[in-house]
Amino acid sequence: MYRTNTCGELTISNVGQEVTLCGWLQRSRDLGGMTFIDLRDRYGITQLAFNMETNPALCEQARRLGREYVIQVEGIVIERSSKNNKIPTGEIEIEVRSLTVLNEAKTPPFTIEDNSDGGDDLRMKYRYLDIRRNPVRRNLELRHRMAMLVRNYLNSQQFLEIETPMLIKSTPEGARDFVVPSRMNPGEFYALPQSPQQYKQLLMVAGMDRYFQIVRCFRDEDLRADRQPEFTQIDCEMSFVEQEDVLNMFEGMTKHLFKEVKGLQFDHFPRMTWHEAMRRYGSDKPDIRFGMEFVELNDVVKGKGFGLFDGAELVVGICVKGCAEYTRKQLDALTDFVKRPQVGAGSMVYVKYNADGSFKSSVDKFYTQDDQRAIADRFQAQPGDLMLILCGPAMKTRGQLCALRLEMGGQLGLRNPDVYAPLWVIDFPLLEWDDETQRFYAMHHPFTAPKPEDEALMDQPERWGDIRANAYDIVINGVEVGGGSVRIHDRTLQNKMFHTLGFSDEQAAAQFGFLMDAFTYGAPPHAGLAFGFDRLCSLFGGVDTIRDFIAFPKNNSGRDVMSGSPSPISKEQLEELQIDVKLK
């Protein structure tokens, strides 16, 4: 062993001990008579002291060391004269007796500090240096800890972690698969799993009763800022359970994480139907850390001669507390915000409830003071409040107002990352209409069960959009961290579902045949859920981007700029695989 201790553990109780430490040179301070070095490893920082008077040669040697040099020192733990109470080792330092350079280091391209001077691209290229920084290291430590907590919790609940294959069969339904050419079976391809969905259902058929896996999944999608081509799920499935049992189990697990990681206790998580969430927040993943709920105004505002409102399917707004003083400029900025293509509203109406009880709005021409009071009453507004109103087709407008609500929540500091507001969203629609392809798609996936009381609607195509599923999402602070459903375990119902999705029997058999076969040999009732583990970690870490919680992430083009992957492969490799590159 190169060391007797780490850089994070020596305290005043170790004074007098002879120790050997290893680490990286974080910084060095030359004070003439003394040179001090902060030695860093994963566990902390320990100060090294070199004395020019008592050991000038060693002190000279120390002064020549550059940042990030890897060194080993032997010395005695002594009490510091000027203590640093910000770090656990701040009361001591090492009076160094000997120094060995284990490896030199070029000057890093950015500073290895909590706030680095390196830009995103540079830090990605040198990710191994970025990870040396405390914030990144802490993220990876948190991720490790959360994985341990999850595994031990689920183990205590009799779940078995079972590894499912990574080289599986490609199924065109859903997102795009990554595929892997098979050399041993020329012309054929494996797919990388988008999730172990079918395998976990097979494990239920196999009687494994409670399955989980923290597992890598793959999706060949055009990447947004917070998407990665490979990501990690906590994937779970249970047999002989109903929706209620799944919600309780994973609410228990989530509470356990909150308690252990954040020291937070929750009574129980509120639940909201999908329809209610859409109506009150315009989103199936509402951020309920703050109110500012939607208020519908059709009956209050229509018929006053304001064409925009009169012609709209839905007029809906939010009441922003205490913002009646917003300036023209601020209001214009909000209008610009909702008009951005990402939000897509045509206009925004405001009504100010002034402190003196009067009203001022962008539609004073159409609405009298009394009309505006009626609007304010509907909002239960107080003097000093600002009402912001959008209108248009119902679902679209709700989505736009949702964006505005989140923007206002952000502006007013109501989205504190240290506050956590979990929520179950339940009763999702089973099917989703797609205008482009003119057919229904499964909102979750084709194995999701309808609510028993809605099953009869499957025989009425005109009511398909109304069928509710036994499907649920767990949402924390407006982020969907997990979701799942009760599965169809009955072959007849499954066939009906495939029919609804426009699959011929042949298509269904080709894609899901082995699963359907399995279901004829005694499938138990089962249900499950999967958490997005990267996202869960980022949420617990109080950071927005999942990339910060992945050791070696890819950029938005799916590239790892550090290793230079993907890259061309050799002619020989292509020939062995019996494939050709054919660039358009």
Add this chain to the structure above:
Amino acid sequence: MYRTNTCGELTISNVGQEVTLCGWLQRSRDLGGMTFIDLRDRYGITQLAFNMETNPALCEQARRLGREYVIQVEGIVIERSSKNNKIPTGEIEIEVRSLTVLNEAKTPPFTIEDNSDGGDDLRMKYRYLDIRRNPVRRNLELRHRMAMLVRNYLNSQQFLEIETPMLIKSTPEGARDFVVPSRMNPGEFYALPQSPQQYKQLLMVAGMDRYFQIVRCFRDEDLRADRQPEFTQIDCEMSFVEQEDVLNMFEGMTKHLFKEVKGLQFDHFPRMTWHEAMRRYGSDKPDIRFGMEFVELNDVVKGKGFGLFDGAELVVGICVKGCAEYTRKQLDALTDFVKRPQVGAGSMVYVKYNADGSFKSSVDKFYTQDDQRAIADRFQAQPGDLMLILCGPAMKTRGQLCALRLEMGGQLGLRNPDVYAPLWVIDFPLLEWDDETQRFYAMHHPFTAPKPEDEALMDQPERWGDIRANAYDIVINGVEVGGGSVRIHDRTLQNKMFHTLGFSDEQAAAQFGFLMDAFTYGAPPHAGLAFGFDRLCSLFGGVDTIRDFIAFPKNNSGRDVMSGSPSPISKEQLEELQIDVKLK
């Protein structure tokens, strides 16, 4: 919840309770007045009793149920009249009050019993039914348990589990990569990792200090019976350690597994150099559950006019205790065994040390009784022993004798799967000569460090074969369950190594450039090891094939016969990826 209890937990202390159970119908016995059903779930079997007198309708219903039906029953726990002390629930049964069929089942294509009537292929096709069988279920449970034990142990030793990417850069060195075409970067490919080797070394450069990961790895090799295209490693790396520290750490982990899983305690694991292992057992993974060590005979047997021995580089044999009575037929069978192409010996010589003190050999013509006594003395043989001798080129002959030794060990019952004999094999050669390509290859990989005392030999190409590496394998019962090495952390030494392997600077930079770059920014001394997790599980499970410990394995053509993967993909998918299938 569909049930109040599992099928494995009710005992005499529950008598009188009203319970609801769910499970699969294992078997049913119609005794006229009574019908009994064994109800099975993952946790056990509980007997259900139906009484024709008290509830004829229910009893009739029960009689109509087929094997593997999924049912739910409500009833009262009662004491059994005839108890079964082989199962935990054997003192009770359920007097059933009501019965619900949750799902019907077609008759399974093979019996769901410990010893099934299904052949391998059939059981693979219906793997989800195979897993219902106790032996397979227990294997997966053991695997889960071992993964939990490993993770908790390494966590307690301050290791962090860090996920490394699955979509990485292809490196032609080593075994063949599986590749993944990148749609977003047409003409370019990712590779699936053969191991996270480079990433774990980067994590050491990143200061993570102690890393592990239970991780899927991929190798596109022609498959042997005990190989899978995807397999799982316990992958580990540590900084600021020497070989001794790594051996101690993972010996500790392995002992922990032995203690927890098998109730076995070990003092410490013996160590043997690679050269010693080859000399004494003809293998770098000797099975030391039994002796029968190699005895070299050149000086005892040469010069007696037996041309085969006289012309051989090495004459070497084993002494098989108490087998002097082997018949001509048995000895012929052994000769046939060593002459099989898989073993490849030209002949086998035997010397019997008869109980009466006389000798009988297949080379009596050349060796007098005194000569044979000298041979026997060298073997330290006793009357009643049988000596088996092979000759030829040294390394080849050792390999052949190793096969014979294992065969004899097997025949004599010396390879008891309940006995465990772990061993460290150390000081592997750094380089291995390949006759075909006429160059040296790294025996482990290009990052393995030579022993410091052998470093000077790197400047003497004629001595390259003699360089020993700081590389080690952990071997249990003749199975290599893990291996690793101290890594090169010095850029100059690494360049020298690449030179030795015949890489130009450009080739080295193209393949390993980012790792080499990383090493210039302060790489700590580091070392690591990886266990083959599938193999480790099979060893602890007392079974030879890793396939039995993988939920959904592939066959020897890399096919999953259950799902029918790999399979052709659509024209559209190929076009999007800008590749063409071009069958030869």
